[in-house]
Amino acid sequence: MNKTNDLPTYHRVHSMAFYVWIHLLIAFIGMGVYALVMSLVYNMEIFEFSLKIPWATMVSNYVFLVGSSVGLCMVSSLGLVFNLERYHSIVKRCLFMALIAIIFGMVSIMLHLGHPERPAIFTMLTPNPRSAMWGMGIVYPPYILFLALCFWLLIRQELIETASASSGLKARIYRLMALEGLRPYLQRKANLDHLESRIYRMLPLEGWGLSLDAEDADIKWARIFGAMAFITGLLAYTVESTLFAHTEARAFWYGALTPVDFYLGACMCGFAWILVAKIATHKVRSGNIPIHSKRLMFEMGNILALLLSVEILFIAYKMGHGLFDPVKGKTIMLLLKGPYSPAFWGIEIFIGLVLPIVMLLYSVKKERTTGLMIASVMVLIGYFVKRYDFVTAAQVYPAIKHGLPSYLPTLMETLLIAGIIAGVFLTYTLGEMFLPLNEER
Amino acid sequence: MNEKATHISRRRFLKILAGTSAVAALGPVRHAAAQPKQYGKLVDTIRCIGCKRCMSACKRWNRLKVERDEMITDRFTELSGNNFVVVNLRTDSQNTETQIYHHWTCQHCDKPACVGACPVRAITKLPGGHVVINEKKCIGCRYCYQSCPWKVPQFDFKKRVTRKCTLCNDKFPTNYVKPACVAACPVEALIFDYKDVVLREAVRRIERRKMPSYIMGVKEAGGTGVITILPTRPQYLGFVVAPEKVVNQDLDKLRITGAGLMGASAIAGGAYTYAALTQDKNKKNDASNE
Numbered sequence: 001m002n003k004t005n006d007l008p009t010y011h012r013v014h015s016m017a018f019y020v021w022i023h024l025l026i027a028f029i030g031m032g033v034y035a036l037v038m039s040l041v042y043n044m045e046i047f048e049f050s051l052k053i054p055w056a057t058m059v060s061n062y063v064f065l066v067g068s069s070v071g072l073c074m075v076s077s078l079g080l081v082f083n084l085e086r087y088h089s090i091v092k093r094c095l096f097m098a099l100i101a102i103i104f105g106m107v108s109i110m111l112h113l114g115h116p117e118r119p120a121i122f123t124m125l126t127p128n129p130r131s132a133m134w135g136m137g138i139v140y141p142p143y144i145l146f147l148a149l150c151f152w153l154l155i156r157q158e159l160i161e162t163a164s165a166s167s168g169l170k171a172r173i174y175r176l177m178a179l180e181g182l183r184p185y186l187q188r189k190a191n192l193d194h195l196e197s198r199i200y201r202m203l204p205l206e207g208w209g210l211s212l213d214a215e216d217a218d219i220k221w222a223r224i225f226g227a228m229a230f231i232t233g234l235l236a237y238t239v240e241s242t243l244f245a246h247t248e249a250r251a252f253w254y255g256a257l258t259p260v261d262f263y264l265g266a267c268m269c270g271f272a273w274i275l276v277a278k279i280a281t282h283k284v285r286s287g288n289i290p291i292h293s294k295r296l297m298f299e300m301g302n303i304l305a306l307l308l309s310v311e312i313l314f315i316a317y318k319m320g321h322g323l324f325d326p327v328k329g330k331t332i333m334l335l336l337k338g339p340y341s342p343a344f345w346g347i348e349i350f351i352g353l354v355l356p357i358v359m360l361l362y363s364v365k366k367e368r369t370t371g372l373m374i375a376s377v378m379v380l381i382g383y384f385v386k387r388y389d390f391v392t393a394a395q396v397y398p399a400i401k402h403g404l405p406s407y408l409p410t411l412m413e414t415l416l417i418a419g420i421i422a423g424v425f426l427t428y429t430l431g432e433m434f435l436p437l438n439e440e441r
Numbered sequence: 442m443n444e445k446a447t448h449i450s451r452r453r454f455l456k457i458l459a460g461t462s463a464v465a466a467l468g469p470v471r472h473a474a475a476q477p478k479q480y481g482k483l484v485d486t487i488r489c490i491g492c493k494r495c496m497s498a499c500k501r502w503n504r505l506k507v508e509r510d511e512m513i514t515d516r517f518t519e520l521s522g523n524n525f526v527v528v529n530l531r532t533d534s535q536n537t538e539t540q541i542y543h544h545w546t547c548q549h550c551d552k553p554a555c556v557g558a559c560p561v562r563a564i565t566k567l568p569g570g571h572v573v574i575n576e577k578k579c580i581g582c583r584y585c586y587q588s589c590p591w592k593v594p595q596f597d598f599k600k601r602v603t604r605k606c607t608l609c610n611d612k613f614p615t616n617y618v619k620p621a622c623v624a625a626c627p628v629e630a631l632i633f634d635y636k637d638v639v640l641r642e643a644v645r646r647i648e649r650r651k652m653p654s655y656i657m658g659v660k661e662a663g664g665t666g667v668i669t670i671l672p673t674r675p676q677y678l679g680f681v682v683a684p685e686k687v688v689n690q691d692l693d694k695l696r697i698t699g700a701g702l703m704g705a706s707a708i709a710g711g712a713y714t715y716a717a718l719t720q721d722k723n724k725k726n727d728a729s730n731e
Contacts, residue, residue, distance in 0.1 A: 043599050043601075044596075044598045044601060048596075048598070052592070054583040054586055055583065055587065074708065074712065077712060078716060082712055082713060082715075082716035083716070084716050084719065112582075113581050113582055114579070114580065114581015114596065114600075114601030114602055114603075115579070115580050115581050115601055115602065116580070118561065118578065118579075118580045119560070122561035122563070122578050123560060123561060125561075126561055126562040126563075126578065127560075127561075127562070128557075128559055128561065128562045130557040130694070131557065131558055131559060131560040131584070132694075132698075133558070133560035133582060133584050134561070136560075137560060234709065235702075235705065237705070238702055239701075241701055242694070242701050243584075245701065246689060246693075246694045246697055246698075247588055247689070248554070248588075248590075248684070248688045248689050248693070249554065249587065249588055249589060249590045249592075249688060255697070256696070256697050256700035256701070258697075259697070259700060259701030259704050260700075263704050263705065263708055267708070
């Protein structure tokens with residue numbers, strides 16, 4: 001793994017666009033906090049537009065963010081676990097984005113729960129292994145831990161270098177992030193002649209600090225944790241998809257095709273997110289993308305186009321297969337011809353799949369990175385709407401008669417979701433400014 | 442004291458003594474091991490007059506809020522965090538002259554899907570057949586609502602937990618004879634007893650009436666504790682029709698999870714294959730860079 005030559009520095013960006021971006025994100029986060037405070041002052045009813053559809057935008061946002069995280073983890077695994085050298089330059093960025101996405105996804109679902117403080121206690125005290133939701137609560141924490149450890153190990157050396165090149169509070173913060181102060185303490189513990197010293201001697205202490213040995217140890221352990229993150233990520237997403245797939249009472253969710261649908265979507269999201277982030281960041285920083293990065297972008301563009309094509313075929317199969325079921329068929333008709341059809345045909349299919357395929361293939365042929373970025377943004381918008389339709393449409397039918405419930409989110413719910421997504425973007429922007437995410441040859 | 446009244450003969454005294462000794466020698470009578478019998482509730486929609494006294498009694502016992510207008514007889518009401526029982530007028534779509542008042546609440550399924558869905562075991566099925574939610578454990582995820590074929594458990598926005606009928610389980614152990622709704626019914630449209638007794642009563646009522654009827658609860662969702670007599674099939678009255686089998690059964694969950702794991706393995710295998718096939722591309726890129 002090549003070290004970066006660019007140490008992370010605080011960029012004194014004077015462009016108006018940057019300040020507008022930051023202030024816009026802070027404004028959205030503020031609106032999200034306002035919505036949250038209102039739900040605590042009044043009650044949670046301000047988030048629910050219908051008793052009949054208790055799972056709406058917050059759940060679909062959670063599924064979208066978690067899917068993005070697992071997809072990004074899969075993309076990073078190509079470089080980290082499967083050791084494809086041309087993917088090394090995006091590993092750290094993918095891992096950081098995966099970490100942000102999973103954390104904000106968890107924030108989204110915690111805000112949806114009535115008592116978010118209780119799962120941590122009762123999941124352990126009175127577990128129910130028959131429940132897919134219990135499985136999620138067990139598998140996601142290790143996934144987050146492995147992701148965080150893997151990312152930390154990959155940036156640790158640069159954090160120490162930045163600390164050395166800085167002074168005052170900034171140096172202390174970077175040294176704290178690198179846990180550099182812990183090393184002498186652990187070495188003292190390991191040198192003692194106690195029983196617990198054996199545990200400390202097992203730690204890779206020779207790999208602390210700045211040295212080639214340290215870098216090798218970091219990379220070795222990053223690969224191990226990366227592989228474990230890859231495995232637990234896939235496992236966690238399997239369990240999450242089965243949460244919907246087990247629900248026989250919701251025919252649209254039920255069945256073995258749902259996990260496959262989730263994986264395809266996660267892969268698409270992973271590639272789309274890294275394309276957007278990498279190209280946008282390069283354009284904001286310097287405007288020039290190195291030639292090897294460009295080749296990688298075009299390769300990922302081709303893979304994304306292939307995944308989108310497979311997704312179109314899969315949707316056609318799933319819809320066609322589902323039309324034969326009397327209950328599932330009626331839900332599918334809501335998407336094909338009913339109130340969900342503009343979102344389905346217009347955004348999910350056309351903007352989310354068909355148009356991006358054309359744009360991706362055209363951009364790769366003409367070697368235009370802007371086209372890749374725009375197509376990836378469309379894929380993400382299409383996938384977000386797809387998840388919303390997936391979660392809500394299944395609940396619209398069947399419903400007790402006397403009117404179908406409404407299916408548009410409330411204003412407060414929209415503000416909260418906007419706040420969470422703004423949080424994702426703001427955290428990424430700050431990470432781009434202060435953390436060593438770049439890794440170019 | 443009258444000596445004659447208290448006097449017994451020696452023979453009679455010896456008979457009593459022998460009898461007592463013989464009984465004592467036999468030992469205590471062993472009772473048959475008590476099997477927990479499941480309770481059931483009969484809802485006879487043909488007899489129901491729609492007075493909604495069951496709704497009032499339920500609200501009084503469970504201290505639920507009364508919403509404006511919901512006690513008006515023909516006003517349609519939904520189950521909610523404040524309505525564990527609702528009584529609604531339903532019309533047969535195949536014969537619009539047939540209308541019934543339907544007492545609707547949790548069906549207390551024999552194999553409840555909500556019990557398998559709850560991640561923290563806040564919902565349990567008690568030995569007596571009651572399916573109850575422990576509100577102190579409930580995390581408010583509403584997964585039970587999604588799993589229930591009839592969408593019964595409802596979220597209470599103020600308490601932030603899911604709530605539903607408990608068959609007045611909290612009346613145990615001191616004062617339990619029947620749930621509040623059953624006790625309040627003036628026309629015996631609601632019966633509460635052991636499930637086999639309730640089923641026999643349902644069949645008896647149908648045979649006596651000699652009119653087309655349907656008994657809901659025998660097969661729906663694998664069987665329910667609430668047995669409902671309807672004039673026709675539930676789908677013609679606007680009900681959600683539950684499948685006639687256990688919903689969310691464990692073997693089915695294993696099958697679907699297995700399919701998901703195979704999909705995950707396919708992803709991992711695909712990534713490995715892609716990496717193995719395109720490794721040489723690294724060397725070509727290096728050469729072209731040089």
